[in-house]
Amino acid sequence: MTKNLADELQRTARQALVGMQPIAQGEEAGGLPFRRLLAAAFRARYLVFATTLFGVLVGTFLAITTANTYVSEGKFLFTSAGAEKTVVDSTGAAENSQEAIATGASYVLESDDLLRKVVDRLGPQRILQPYQPGTPDDSGPKALFFRIQRDWNATKESDCTPEEAQKRLKRTIAVERPRNTGVLLARCTANNAELARDILAAFMDEAVKWHIEKYDDQKAYEVAKKSYEDNQVARDIANRALHDFLLNKAKVAKFDEEKARLEKAEVEASIERDKVMREIEVKRGNLARLQQALDVDKSIPTTIRVRQRLDTTASVRTTLEGELAKITSELVRLEGSGDRDERRKNELERTIRGLKTQIASLLKEAADAPEVEASMLNPEFQKAVESRGVLQTDIAGLETTLNYTGQQAAKKREELAKLLDLEPEFIRLRDSKSAADKAVETSEVTWEQAQRKRLLGLGNFSSLKPFQDASLPLEKEGPNRGKLLLGGLMVGLFLGLGILVLRTLPDSVVRTREDLEQVEGLAVIGVMPRLDGKNLKRHEALREQGW
Numbered sequence: 351m352t353k354n355l356a357d358e359l360q361r362t363a364r365q366a367l368v369g370m371q372p373i374a375q376g377e378e379a380g381g382l383p384f385r386r387l388l389a390a391a392f393r394a395r396y397l398v399f400a401t402t403l404f405g406v407l408v409g410t411f412l413a414i415t416t417a418n419t420y421v422s423e424g425k426f427l428f429t430s431a432g433a434e435k436t437v438v439d440s441t442g443a444a445e446n447s448q449e450a451i452a453t454g455a456s457y458v459l460e461s462d463d464l465l466r467k468v469v470d471r472l473g474p475q476r477i478l479q480p481y482q483p484g485t486p487d488d489s490g491p492k493a494l495f496f497r498i499q500r501d502w503n504a505t506k507e508s509d510c511t512p513e514e515a516q517k518r519l520k521r522t523i524a525v526e527r528p529r530n531t532g533v534l535l536a537r538c539t540a541n542n543a544e545l546a547r548d549i550l551a552a553f554m555d556e557a558v559k560w561h562i563e564k565y566d567d568q569k570a571y572e573v574a575k576k577s578y579e580d581n582q583v584a585r586d587i588a589n590r591a592l593h594d595f596l597l598n599k600a601k602v603a604k605f606d607e608e609k610a611r612l613e614k615a616e617v618e619a620s621i622e623r624d625k626v627m628r629e630i631e632v633k634r635g636n637l638a639r640l641q642q643a644l645d646v647d648k649s650i651p652t653t654i655r656v657r658q659r660l661d662t663t664a665s666v667r668t669t670l671e672g673e674l675a676k677i678t679s680e681l682v683r684l685e686g687s688g689d690r691d692e693r694r695k696n697e698l699e700r701t702i703r704g705l706k707t708q709i710a711s712l713l714k715e716a717a718d719a720p721e722v723e724a725s726m727l728n729p730e731f732q733k734a735v736e737s738r739g740v741l742q743t744d745i746a747g748l749e750t751t752l753n754y755t756g757q758q759a760a761k762k763r764e765e766l767a768k769l770l771d772l773e774p775e776f777i778r779l780r781d782s783k784s785a786a787d788k789a790v791e792t793s794e795v796t797w798e799q800a801q802r803k804r805l806l807g808l809g810n811f812s813s814l815k816p817f818q819d820a821s822l823p824l825e826k827e828g829p830n831r832g833k834l835l836l837g838g839l840m841v842g843l844f845l846g847l848g849i850l851v852l853r854t855l856p857d858s859v860v861r862t863r864e865d866l867e868q869v870e871g872l873a874v875i876g877v878m879p880r881l882d883g884k885n886l887k888r889h890e891a892l893r894e895q896g897w
Contacts, residue, residue: 390854391847398846405842406835413831414495415502417481419539421827422546424554425818426534428527456525456534459557465519466512467556468549474515477549480505481541503541523553533817543823550820561814574800578793585786592779600769605776612766619759626755630748637741640734654728662719663712670712674705 391398469477481503483496522539536554540546602608643649681698684691 387851387854390850394846394850394853398843398850401846401849402839402842405838405840405845407838408842409835409838412838413829413834414498416829416831416834417503417541418483418826419541419828420543420546420823422538422540422543422550422820422823423818424536424550424816424820426536426554426557427815427817428532428534456527458561459525459534459536460520460523461560462516464553464556464560465516465523467560468519468553469512469515471552471556472549474510474512476545477515477518478505478510479542479545519549519553523549534814536820538820539827547820547822554816554820558814558816571800574793574797578790578797581786581789581793585783585790588779588783588786592776592783595772595776595779600772600776602769605769605773605780609766609769609773612762612769616759616762616766619755619762623752623755623759626748626752630745630752633741633745633748637738637745640738640741644731644734644738650731650734651728652731663716667709667712667716670705670709674702674709677701677705 480500482500524537526535526537527533528535536550536557538546538550538553540549596602596605600608677698681695681702684695684698
């Protein structure tokens with residue numbers, strides 16, 4: 351309790367008066383009366399005006415700079431058949447997988463890989479095409495309006511990257527699947543009607559290919575078949591290329607065998623050449639020794655002295671022997687021809703007997719001739735000369751053989767060098783043929799598995815077909831520029847009023863009689879006017895009127 355009794359009594363009286371006069375509804379302590387709010391609004395009218403003007407400016411800016419948007423729509427017909435299954439599926443896995451595929455259909459079509467395919471197909475410049483409103487014929491405020499829009503929505507050349515294009519597609523492409531339907535609704539938003547249609551058309555086309563690649567077993571079947579057929583064609587091409595190379599370029603039947611044969615032939619020709627060279631060296635050595643003995647040293651005499659009978663009948667005897675041979679031949683001819691000329695035969699026989707008698711007489715005369723010492727050609731020298739001639743002939747023949755074997759070795763080396771120059775190309779073609787053969791074997795296994803899989807009825811996943819092509823928007827989707835202006839006005843106005851309320855709630859300044867009565871709880875019986883220039887003039891006027 352306070353020590354001042356007068357203050358305590360005054361406080362008690364005030365509380366009693368407050369209880370006797372209940373506060374009107376809406377004017378309780380801590381509330382915000384409408385009159386107070388209205389007075390505060392009047393005092394802060396410039397703030398409310400400023401925020402409202404700011405909102406109008408923001409709305410005007412958005413209305414001017416916001417680009418038009420066009421929405422293209424397309425529809426897919428989606429059907430799912432479940433997971434891989436045989437004729438009997440007792441586990442119910444097919445139904446569960448079917449539900450999962452149907453639920454995730456729209457999410458699958460929003461994958462980054464699919465959007466990347468769309469970017470690769472259209473190009474970042476096309477997807478990030480800048481906003482170009484109006485026409486070249488526009489003029490006046492309209493042209494200025496369109497120019498502001500173009501400048502504000504311009505796209506830098508450095509920003510036209512695949513990553514930015516993919517981000518744009520993630521924001522502008524949406525795929526929805528209405529509940530309990532087999533239709534997927536695809537939408538694309540762009541600043542140009544044709545651009546929206548082109549992007550959505552490319553997306554739908556790539557989506558079908560993507561879905562076939564990921565889910566449709568028919569695609570796997572066709573891919574396996576095409577891979578097998580393509581690999582067969584590649585193998586045929588590789589075989590034909592290798593055959594043409596061997597036939598027309600290398601001109602051999604079997605490259606490796608021909609290479610081995612030429613290498614062996616070259617070695618044999620080199621060995622034969624070395625053998626001939628060694629034999630030539632040996633014979634040249636023997637010839638040099640004979641030349642030394644015959645021409646330099648004279649160790650083998652040319653002639654030798656021998657004793658022999660002096661035969662002077664040799665020439666006559668030779669002549670008679672010739673005539674004897676001639677007459678004998680004629681006699682044999684007559685007898686062989688069956689000629690009956692006996693006289694001629696007898697004459698020839700007598701002549702033959704006479705010639706034989708003369709030859710015998712000459713032989714006896716030669717046998718009885720006296721012996722004399724004479725010089726004759728040395729047989730050893732003659733044999734050495736003959737050996738020298740034989741060696742010279744052999745050396746000439748061996749040199750010819752050496753030239754021939756050298757030519758053959760050079761020819762084999764040249765053929766082998768040509769073959770070795772072609773060996774890298776042969777190895778490449780051979781490896782290509784081997785790779786093609788292996789690819790055919792691998793794809794054949796895959797193809798056989800795909801055929802067995804189809805026969806067993808496996809792998810029916812789902813199908814995605816365009817139900818409605820991408821449409822060309824006939825009118826813009828937005829923005830509503832009037833609503834932007836009105837929205838800016840309302841946001842600015844309510845922003846100012848909100849600031850006004852936040853400022854007025856904690857305000858405890860006493861400005862009016864009601865504020866004073868509410869604070870003190872006592873009735874005000876008089877008000878002292880503010881003695882400013884305006885109030886003084888008003889009071890002076892009232893006094894003159896006699897109040």
